[in-house]
Amino acid sequence: MTFNYAKTRDTADRLIARFGQVAKLIVLDATGGDPWNPTVTETETEVTVAVFDFANSEVDGTLIQQGDKRVYLASDGGRVTPDTSNKLEIGGVRHEIVRVSPTSPGGLDVFYEIQARR
DSSP: OOHHHHHHHHHHHHHHHSSSSEEEEEEEEEEEEETTTTEEEEEEEEEEEEEEEOOGGOOOOOOOOOOOOEEEOTTTTTOOOOOSSEEETTTTTEEEEEEEEEEOOGGOOOOEEEEOOO
16 A cells, blocks of 8 residues: 555645745856856745744754744645755745755655744
């Protein structure tokens, strides 16, 4: 018997959309120009996220800093795949992506847990 992880991904997308908010995933692409001064283009993709603060007990001042956010990003049916070279704009504020942890049972990305920092 196999489990249908696509349905689980759809459920995660639906729950994050219901309880989350719209944000922008910004992909930076450094192509062209001089190697020491490349031309950087930004591509923005609208995504759905649920944003939480880290618990005080999780903040160690090094790996997790005060003000960091735990962000659950919907995979949107597999349409988006964030990484640490991207930025995340939440409520008009741009955040660095410190860490991306995909939840991928059975090899299918269901959603992503992101550590975001201003």
